[in-house]
Amino acid sequence: MSKDKFDYFIKGEKNNYEVIIGLEVHAQVSSNSKLFSGSATKFGAEPNSQVSLIDSAFPGMLPVINKECINQAIRTGLGLNAKINNNSVFDRKNYFYADLPQGYQISQYKNPIVGEGKVLLDMPYGSKEIGIERLHLEQDAGKSIHDMDPSNTYVDLNRSGIALMEIVSKPDLRSPEEVNAYIKKLRTIMRYLGTCDGNMQEGSLRADVNVSVRQVGDKNFGTRCEIKNVNSIKFMQMAIEYEANRQVELLDEGKKIEQETRLFDTKKNETRSMRSKEDAHDYRYFPDPDLLPLKIEQKLIDDLKKTLPELPDNKKERFMKDYGLNSYEANVLVSEKEISNYYEEVAKLSDKKLAATWMMGDLFAMLNDKGLNISKSPITAKNFAELVQSIKSGEISGRIAKEVFELMVESGDNAKKIIESKGMKQQSDPKELEKIINEILTKNKDKVDQYKSGKEKLFGFFVGQVMKQSGGKANPQLTNDILKKLLKG
Amino acid sequence: MSEIVKKNLSEIIDLIKKKEIKSEELANLYIDKVNKSKKLNSYITTCFEHTIQKSKEFDKKPNLNTLLPGVPLAVKDLFCTNGFKTTAGSKMLENFIPQYESTVTENLWKEGAILLGKLNCDEYAMGSSNETSYFGNVINPIAKDTVPGGSSGGSASALAADLTPATIGTDTGGSIRQPASFTGTVGLKPTYGLCSRWGIVAFASSLDQAGPMTKSVKDCSIMLEAMAGFDKKDSTSIEKKKENYSKNLKTDIKGLKIGIPKEYRVENMPKEIDELWNKGKSILKDLGADIIDISLPHTKYALPTYYIVAPAEASSNLARYDGVKYGYRSSKGNDLIEMYENTRSEGFGDEVKRRILIGTYVLSSGYYDAYYLKAQKVRQLIKKDFDENFGKVDAILTPSTPSSAFKIGEKTNDPISMYLNDIFTVPVNLAGLPAISVPAGLDKKGYPLGLQLIGKTLDEQNILNVAYAFEKNCNFKNEIKNWWL
Numbered sequence: 007m008s009k010d011k012f013d014y015f016i017k018g019e020k021n022n023y024e025v026i027i028g029l030e031v032h033a034q035v036s037s038n039s040k041l042f043s044g045s046a047t048k049f050g051a052e053p054n055s056q057v058s059l060i061d062s063a064f065p066g067m068l069p070v071i072n073k074e075c076i077n078q079a080i081r082t083g084l085g086l087n088a089k090i091n092n093n094s095v096f097d098r099k100n101y102f103y104a105d106l107p108q109g110y111q112i113s114q115y116k117n118p119i120v121g122e123g124k125v126l127l128d129m130p131y132g133s134k135e136i137g138i139e140r141l142h143l144e145q146d147a148g149k150s151i152h153d154m155d156p157s158n159t160y161v162d163l164n165r166s167g168i169a170l171m172e173i174v175s176k177p178d179l180r181s182p183e184e185v186n187a188y189i190k191k192l193r194t195i196m197r198y199l200g201t202c203d204g205n206m207q208e209g210s211l212r213a214d215v216n217v218s219v220r221q222v223g224d225k226n227f228g229t230r231c232e233i234k235n236v237n238s239i240k241f242m243q244m245a246i247e248y249e250a251n252r253q254v255e256l257l258d259e260g261k262k263i264e265q266e267t268r269l270f271d272t273k274k275n276e277t278r279s280m281r282s283k284e285d286a287h288d289y290r291y292f293p294d295p296d297l298l299p300l301k302i303e304q305k306l307i308d309d310l311k312k313t314l315p316e317l318p319d320n321k322k323e324r325f326m327k328d329y330g331l332n333s334y335e336a337n338v339l340v341s342e343k344e345i346s347n348y349y350e351e352v353a354k355l356s357d358k359k360l361a362a363t364w365m366m367g368d369l370f371a372m373l374n375d376k377g378l379n380i381s382k383s384p385i386t387a388k389n390f391a392e393l394v395q396s397i398k399s400g401e402i403s404g405r406i407a408k409e410v411f412e413l414m415v416e417s418g419d420n421a422k423k424i425i426e427s428k429g430m431k432q433q434s435d436p437k438e439l440e441k442i443i444n445e446i447l448t449k450n451k452d453k454v455d456q457y458k459s460g461k462e463k464l465f466g467f468f469v470g471q472v473m474k475q476s477g478g479k480a481n482p483q484l485t486n487d488i489l490k491k492l493l494k495g
Numbered sequence: 496m497s498e499i500v501k502k503n504l505s506e507i508i509d510l511i512k513k514k515e516i517k518s519e520e521l522a523n524l525y526i527d528k529v530n531k532s533k534k535l536n537s538y539i540t541t542c543f544e545h546t547i548q549k550s551k552e553f554d555k556k557p558n559l560n561t562l563l564p565g566v567p568l569a570v571k572d573l574f575c576t577n578g579f580k581t582t583a584g585s586k587m588l589e590n591f592i593p594q595y596e597s598t599v600t601e602n603l604w605k606e607g608a609i610l611l612g613k614l615n616c617d618e619y620a621m622g623s624s625n626e627t628s629y630f631g632n633v634i635n636p637i638a639k640d641t642v643p644g645g646s647s648g649g650s651a652s653a654l655a656a657d658l659t660p661a662t663i664g665t666d667t668g669g670s671i672r673q674p675a676s677f678t679g680t681v682g683l684k685p686t687y688g689l690c691s692r693w694g695i696v697a698f699a700s701s702l703d704q705a706g707p708m709t710k711s712v713k714d715c716s717i718m719l720e721a722m723a724g725f726d727k728k729d730s731t732s733i734e735k736k737k738e739n740y741s742k743n744l745k746t747d748i749k750g751l752k753i754g755i756p757k758e759y760r761v762e763n764m765p766k767e768i769d770e771l772w773n774k775g776k777s778i779l780k781d782l783g784a785d786i787i788d789i790s791l792p793h794t795k796y797a798l799p800t801y802y803i804v805a806p807a808e809a810s811s812n813l814a815r816y817d818g819v820k821y822g823y824r825s826s827k828g829n830d831l832i833e834m835y836e837n838t839r840s841e842g843f844g845d846e847v848k849r850r851i852l853i854g855t856y857v858l859s860s861g862y863y864d865a866y867y868l869k870a871q872k873v874r875q876l877i878k879k880d881f882d883e884n885f886g887k888v889d890a891i892l893t894p895s896t897p898s899s900a901f902k903i904g905e906k907t908n909d910p911i912s913m914y915l916n917d918i919f920t921v922p923v924n925l926a927g928l929p930a931i932s933v934p935a936g937l938d939k940k941g942y943p944l945g946l947q948l949i950g951k952t953l954d955e956q957n958i959l960n961v962a963y964a965f966e967k968n969c970n971f972k973n974e975i976k977n978w979w980l
Contacts, residue, residue, distance in 0.1 A: 059594075059595060062820055063815040063820065064593070064595070064820075064821070065575060065581070065583070065588065065591070065593070065696045065697070065815070066575045066593075066595075066597060066692070066693065066694040066695050066696050066697060067693075067694075068692060068693050068728060068729050068730065069730065070727065070728060070729075070730050071730065098811050100810075100811050100814060100858070102814065102817060102835055103831075104819050104831055107815060107819070107820055108814065108815050109811070109813075109814020109815050109817060110811055110814055159831075161819070288859055288860050290810075290811070290855065290858035290859060290860075290863075291858075291863075292807060292808075292811070292858055292863070292867060294700075295699070295700035295701035295731075295808050296697075296700050296730060296731065297730050297731075298730055298731060
């Protein structure tokens, strides 16, 4: 969306509709052990190799809170500009399922650890604030595996008991684009904080998506449907698109929306009903008597606050102020902590603005091509800065710089070495250039005459000839200046 | 039959310490009597090979600097014991062998005790007569047609019949004190959080507490000292220094203020209970204590509150017995839901099902506020009653039960009258306080009756002292005639 005005509306047969979206994001807490047991949390371990007696709910086993998970939730809450509750409660959410060994999930219901907060989105039509309703801690369930055997279901409890943060947004999102920006922003914040790796392929970040529609101008919310457990931004966007259109069609036909839970079928690209409101589980929440209410001292919150890293919003502001970047550039360069670190290292050693342009252009394109993270970049920040400086000082032209860049990627050598060994240095001696240009003008006297008689387009032809003659190394600015001077004379 | 098994725990410890008896000899004496006492049905599991092996090891290298040197002990079958069946009195766990040891039993073994076997109890500790056990009802050694009380009925019966020198039970609403009262033994429910709940099959987590059951108050202090202690594996465990209850036991209670709550004089209470209570008052008065009338106005709400809170927690705690991971699984059923339904229908007994139903109901949406939430509020008021009075008094004296041991089958079809048996004991669990039941006399039938002393939070030493002084001056004699041998 490159428009500067919000325009995501769904046109029905009769009316124009606005889409209202709220997200419940489940983010896996980065911690070495589970929320209430000492079991490891590594992704991809052998099935049932990270399961304790507590995780598998043996008789007499009791949960003991993992303090690191509490700290991570507080850090995340602080990163979301949210209120940390000094008193919160762990509740039991009761339901039966084969991969839920306790027969209940320990979660937080009425008194979550984190209260209201907010997240800022940079949309093409300006910045938008999305309200956070709450953040609470809960246990993940295990995994039922239905496709290993035709007649049996297997259960892997490695995930059972892993700490999740459920981050509930207010119904402030209005388009799939905003959902995209919101999820990415959340992920960036949590990655900066080190509280969730945000890896969607590994299931570290997934969301329940609440969608409703209402006629443009209407103040009341429509009936919402909840699309459960969507695990990629693309699927979220597709699900919203489908679901909003489905609801608009129903309303246009004068039908009612039933409040229900739906599933997104990624193969058919549609949502379908999972259970209606009448069939909704009665989870019989009540405070877990095995755990005392969670009391968080203000001092702990203050101490954690002091150790928070600079967060993307602040960093963006600083990049704009200190490095003279525009909002778009700053946004891109703070989107990942590693990118911002790389940029800052480059910017310290070279031209700040030019560094940003080159990073966002050639460097990102190359990394994208190779499927590499910036931390694995074949060009170090120091070498990249040297390349930028070579452009800035006029030692090489932009065009040559692209060649140098390619060679740097291939060889891992630094720019200076490549420029020198390949003789790629720019021809910037005015006397030398003047000599070349004079030769060209003499050879093309007819064209010089045409130029002088008003065919100014020919200027490009002369530049091209100079470049050809110099093997592309002529300093373009200097070439222009000298050409103009000599053609006048 | 040897007279040694009749002795109190403290006497037996003395014999061992003076090397007048070996651990193995002692073990054999109990094993012999257990083998001859199957009629009482107090044991679910015995592990005599283990007992003998451990007692031999002890005798080879006796460590006498422990609280329970080489003493064989049987425990309620609600404590998980590593390598030995732990059934909780249920078909659901009929063949369940834990690979871990409960903290409380571990503490006993560390103090030199040796496991003798696992004692019968009501299914998942739900019952007041030990008639809900899948392994059959337990008989009270005082008379062959009476119940031993419950849920720690097997523990009380085995103790009174000299089938273990001391034992431990769990008390959620009176499950230690009521059977102690019915069998003429001593039973103490500690302050909630004094003994770890880790490794004990859970009934109602906010009420469950393990405690000692013994033949004397002194024995009780030794056992409590051995089993209590902070455990970081239990989040509700209280972090405090270990106390030397047995060493600090004293009979001087002069000047102590003993409260008598008027609300415990319930309607239709047998005269004998009232007389017993008066006897208790006068004994303590003679010992120099001040007897003070007090009021605990919310007492009458304790039973209904208990029968909301306990089943609510139980309904959730027992959800894990679903046939998926361990324990009983029905062979019937075409899908997961049917497997659950059949497993739980076949694996649980009626009383357990009744409480799961009650608990599920009171937590259901639309009923939660009216039942569970209200019960939690009343629970706070009950606690407040005690807190306010403990400014005025040091301990509270009440009867332990509203009757002596009743007949087998007498109340099985009348759950309410069964629940009423816990009327004097449940307020203490709701308030998390310590309380001890001490034998105080016999009724007309010659059945024992107990009095209950309720203490302040973590004031176990004080109620032990009062009970100790009381015991010394009460001259209670249990009349058990070994009729089953």
